[in-house]
Amino acid sequence: MQQDLTEAILELVRRAATDLPPDVEQSLHAAIEEEQPGTAARGALESILQNVNLAREKSTPICQDTGTPIFYVYYPEGWSTRKLREQIRAAVAEATARTYLRPNAVDSINGKNSGNNLGDDHFPSIHFEEVDGDTLTIDLILKGGGCENVGAQYKLPDNRLGAGRDLAGVRKVVLDAVYQAQGKGCAPGVLGVAIGGDRGSSYAASKEVLFRTLEDQNPDPELSQLENRLTEEANQLGIGPMGFGGKTTVLGTKITGLHRLPASYFVTVSYMCWAFRRRRMTLTDGEISYG
Amino acid sequence: MRSLNIPIADDEIRSLAVGEPVLLNGIILTGRDAVHKWMIDTFIKQTRPPQDADLEVYAAIKPLLDGGVIYHCGPVVSGLDSGDYRFVAAGPTTSIREEPYQGDVMRHFNLKGVVGKGGMGPKTLQACREVPGVYFHAIGGAASLIAQSVKKVLGVYKLEFGVPEAIWVIEVKDFPVVVTMDAHDSSLHAEIESSSKEVLDELLATA
Numbered sequence: 001m002q003q004d005l006t007e008a009i010l011e012l013v014r015r016a017a018t019d020l021p022p023d024v025e026q027s028l029h030a031a032i033e034e035e036q037p038g039t040a041a042r043g044a045l046e047s048i049l050q051n052v053n054l055a056r057e058k059s060t061p062i063c064q065d066t067g068t069p070i071f072y073v074y075y076p077e078g079w080s081t082r083k084l085r086e087q088i089r090a091a092v093a094e095a096t097a098r099t100y101l102r103p104n105a106v107d108s109i110n111g112k113n114s115g116n117n118l119g120d121d122h123f124p125s126i127h128f129e130e131v132d133g134d135t136l137t138i139d140l141i142l143k144g145g146g147c148e149n150v151g152a153q154y155k156l157p158d159n160r161l162g163a164g165r166d167l168a169g170v171r172k173v174v175l176d177a178v179y180q181a182q183g184k185g186c187a188p189g190v191l192g193v194a195i196g197g198d199r200g201s202s203y204a205a206s207k208e209v210l211f212r213t214l215e216d217q218n219p220d221p222e223l224s225q226l227e228n229r230l231t232e233e234a235n236q237l238g239i240g241p242m243g244f245g246g247k248t249t250v251l252g253t254k255i256t257g258l259h260r261l262p263a264s265y266f267v268t269v270s271y272m273c274w275a276f277r278r279r280r281m282t283l284t285d286g287e288i289s290y291g
Numbered sequence: 292m293r294s295l296n297i298p299i300a301d302d303e304i305r306s307l308a309v310g311e312p313v314l315l316n317g318i319i320l321t322g323r324d325a326v327h328k329w330m331i332d333t334f335i336k337q338t339r340p341p342q343d344a345d346l347e348v349y350a351a352i353k354p355l356l357d358g359g360v361i362y363h364c365g366p367v368v369s370g371l372d373s374g375d376y377r378f379v380a381a382g383p384t385t386s387i388r389e390e391p392y393q394g395d396v397m398r399h400f401n402l403k404g405v406v407g408k409g410g411m412g413p414k415t416l417q418a419c420r421e422v423p424g425v426y427f428h429a430i431g432g433a434a435s436l437i438a439q440s441v442k443k444v445l446g447v448y449k450l451e452f453g454v455p456e457a458i459w460v461i462e463v464k465d466f467p468v469v470v471t472m473d474a475h476d477s478s479l480h481a482e483i484e485s486s487s488k489e490v491l492d493e494l495l496a497t498a
Contacts, residue, residue: 040310040469044430047467051436055380063432064367064380099379102367103454111325113453146385146408146431161495172495179491182484184385184409186431233494237487242431243409244469245483275432 002079008281008288009091009138013069015290016140016279017061017100020052023214024251024276028052031188031241031248041246048241048274059100063186063275066101067144069117069124070207074137081128092117092124101142136283139211147185147273151206152177153199156265165265167226170195170255171233177269178234178250183243186273190214191230191253194268196260206270209256211278218255227253241274251276294465298358299403304423307470309477313427315466318445319360319406320352323384325456326449327392335399348448352458356400360427363389363407365455367434368444376444378461380434383408386426394418410471410480419474426472428479440466 028049035042055062071088075081095101096117105119106112117124131137154173156165161176163169174193181187194205218224230253240246251274260266280291295303297317307313322330332339334349341349367380386393386407393411396402397418404424405411408431419425429437441461448458471479 040312043312043469047430047433047436051430051433054439055435058435060435060438061367061380062434064365064382064434064438065384065432066367099367099369102365102380106453113455115453149385168498175491175494179487182409182480182487184387186408236494237490239483239487242428243480243483244428244471245479245486273432 002083003283003286004087005084005283006087006090006094008283009088010094012138012140012279012281012290013091013095014059014098014100016142016277017066017095018055018059019279020056020062021276021278024274025049025052027214027251028188028274031251034247035241039246040244041240041242044241044244061100061102062277063144063273064102065144065146066104067142067148067277068104069101070141070143071124071126072139072208072211073126073128074131075128076134076136077130079136084128085126088124088126089118134284138281140279140281141207141210142277143207144273144275147189147271150177150181150185151203151268151270152180153202153266153268156267167222170267171226171230173267174230174253174269175233175237177271178239179237181271183239183241183249185271186275187239187243188241188248188251188274190251190272190276191234192270192272193253193255194266194270195255195257197258197266197268198261198264199266201258202266202268203270205256205258206268209254210270210272210276212254214252223255223257227255297360297404299360300358301403301423304403304425305474307425307473308475309470309473309479311470313468313470315360315404315406315427315468316464317360318355318460318462319362319466320355321362321364321366321457321459321461323363323365323456324388325452326458327389327396329449330396330399331392335395348458351448353400355460356402358401358403360404360406361396361402362429363405364459366438366459368454368459371454376447376459378438378441378444378459381438381441382432382434383429385409386411390415397422397424406468410478416472416476416478416481419472420476423474425470425474427468428471429466429468437466440464
């Protein structure tokens with residue numbers, strides 16, 4: 001009989017909501033040093049880090065918009081995804097009752113907030129994939145509405161931006177997306193970029209790519225170069241933390257490619273805010289660990 | 292850092308300039324998408340008649356908003372079952388969504404301050420000059436920190452809009468904000484948009 005993971009998943013949710021991952025915190029510390037003391041940009045980053053410490057200490061949400069919980073479950077052969085889904089939903093509802101999460105599921109047709117953070121099949125969002133071996137892994141990201149609203153999907157060629165169907169074109173539309181966002185979505189943020197796919201899979205992939213750590217390198221050298229270039233150039237826009245003006249608008253850029261139809265060439269930018277809440281839970285040999 | 296007590300006088304509002312950090316003290320009301328639409332539809336444009344407790348709620352909030360401050364915020368609140376409400380996390384939401392409504396709401400209620408994040412547009416900037424009022428930018432995501440400045444939850448209206456969208460009446464002390472739109476047609480957001488556009492155009496011109 002498979003283990004009931006509800007409590008363990010509740011803990012995963014708590015950590016995601018209240019405990020900022022180390023790579024992101026480190027990146028924010030580095031960003032502070034780039035700003036002059038006394039500037040609004042520096043003040044914003046200092047408040048942000050003060051808040052990060054406070055949230056961790058008190059186990060309160062880093063940000064009040066705890067967003068859409070997006071789960072990726074990699075399960076060994078034989079596990080029931082139906083039961084896992086029930087347990088995830090139960091954990092989300094309990095986390096909401098404990099105020100680790102804000103009740104965020106609003107019925108779009110009748111306007112009612114469900115109150116317990118459970119909505120249709122997509123709220124919370126749960127993806128399942130069966131894997132080899134005996135380890136079960138659950139990755140969770142809490143993607144808030146502010147940053148979700150400044151995501152964008154482009155079709156290439158883009159006439160307005162002079163962007164053709166190549167990486168040079170991808171660069172142009174991504175820079176445009178950062179400009180359009182104007183720091184809304186709580187800069188400094190992280191860009192998840194998907195090239196290709198259909199409209200749906202392109203958006204999904206642009207969020208999946210956000211599970212990479214900030215310091216990792218894209219194994220494709222061309223994409224790695226583009227990632228670094230985009231981060232640097234996005235920062236040249238000078239939009240800065242919170243859009244106050246400053247040196248750091250983007251902490252990093254992660255790019256992935258998908259197969260596409262010949263007729264379609266989508267470039268999708270998912271913008272993740274500085275409150276980059278992503279955490280992992282693994283179950284191996286009956287032992288749960290968190291990362 | 293300047294400390295402002297609510298209600299705020301007009302001359303104090305006019306003395307504020309873009310870039311100035313301020314600490315807010317006093318009673319403020321939260322209100323975002325559902326509330327702004329409700330205010331406009333029911334009391335300002337009057338495209339729907341007041342229903343149920345609408346008139347009572349209006350009578351209760353009007354004096355608090357006069358010379359007062361509205362906060363674009365959907366908080367995380369504990370004590371929902373007991374009614375002993377506490378703000379657990381309370382950072383700002385993106386204000387630009389209220390741009391169609393904000394100026395009219397400011398004029399109608401004599402609102403001196405709008406707190407949110409990301410700034411607002413030309414219609415609100417115009418209202419800032421006229422009412423007068425300012426836009427106070429809170430730190431996006433500094434939710435636990437800002438919740439600390441909420442000393443007491445005095446009450447809640449329109450809870451049927453859901454916890455994030457209700458009108459929460461809160462008493463704050465030393466709530467840290469930065470003026471980013473003032474009563475003299477200055478907007479940091481307009482400035483940044485303009486300067487970043489120049490850089491974007493240069494970047495797009497290179498391969």
